[in-house]
Amino acid sequence: MKTDAQLQQDVMTELQWDPALHAAEIGVQVHDGAVTLTGEVSSFPEKLHAETAAQRVAGLRALVPEITVKLSAFGRRTDADIAASAVHALHWTEGLPPEAVQVLVENGWIVLTGTVAWQYQREAAAESVRHLCGVVGLSNQIAIEPAHAGGASMAGIEAALRRRAPAQLRRLKVEVIGGDVILSGSVPTWADRDLATHAAWSSPGVRRVTNRIAIA
Structure with missing residues (x-):
């Protein structure tokens, strides 16, 4: 250690x-x-x-x-300019439903709101705007409402964890309550922790993932 x-x-x-x-x-x-x-x-x-x-x-x-x-003089833009660029970037983001995401910009901070069906869409929206010139911060408040109404599958998530990295992830505990998933246990690296989170989000019906996995 x-x-x-x-x-x-x-x-x-x-x-x-x-x-x-x-x-x-x-x-x-x-x-x-x-x-x-x-x-x-x-x-x-x-x-x-x-x-x-x-x-x-x-x-x-x-x-x-x-x-x-702390932006340099060359990196500063008005909130209106940043908002216009963000709307344009979201429009061209693959897999994102039209007008699913709304943009608020205040003092260089972008706040994303709206509703999508999958976590990958939520992440894609954030990725499309976080690198825009003039941005100093990002708050991703996009909600997830799964198209799959049956809730998440604990067996499916556990199988995904075994497929991706059985040695590191097989001992993790998975709890599922409707569309809410709670992950707990420990893994040796942040990469393993992220891998577990991604596996949980990939299951149909997931609305929220709470990651309580420790690095040990």
């Missing part, structure tokens, strides 16, 4: 290794395996890159992203 000092050094090195980041602008603090990222970056995508890079490091048990986005 890594010490906090080892984990801090590994995260700092991983940030420096990522060509999309200016690692000197990002601070790393670690306490009991929980990593806090601080500092300022010049774009929202860079903030997301930093969070993803930290999650790649083995031994990280929790992540607290406290990085702020």
Whole structure:
């Protein structure tokens, strides 16, 4: 098991290794395996890159992203411009029903609302707008109303977990209440945790996934 000092050094090195980041602008603090990222970056995508890079490091048990986005003069846009670009991007997003998602922009923050049938559509909507110039943050409040009315299948989700990574995921506990799925247990990496979440969301009838999986 890594010490906090080892984990801090590994995260700092991983940030420096990522060509999309200016690692000197990002601070790393670690306490009991929980990593806090601080500092300022010049774009929202860079903030997301930093969070993803930290999650790649083995031994990280929790992540607290406290990085702020401070746009340069060249990166600033009005909320109206950002909103227009977001609407255009959503219109061209494959698999997203027309007018299913609404956009609100305030001080560079995009808020997405509306209703879709699948989590992948919700994620696609967020992905289409988070990299727009001038964006400093994103709140994805799109609701999911499954077309499949019978609720989620616990057996189907458990089978999906076994297919994808049986060694890491077979011991996870799956609870299903209608369209709500609760995942619990532990896995060795964030990638395994994300894999379990994706498997649960892929089941027809899922409306909400609560991920209580620990990294251990």
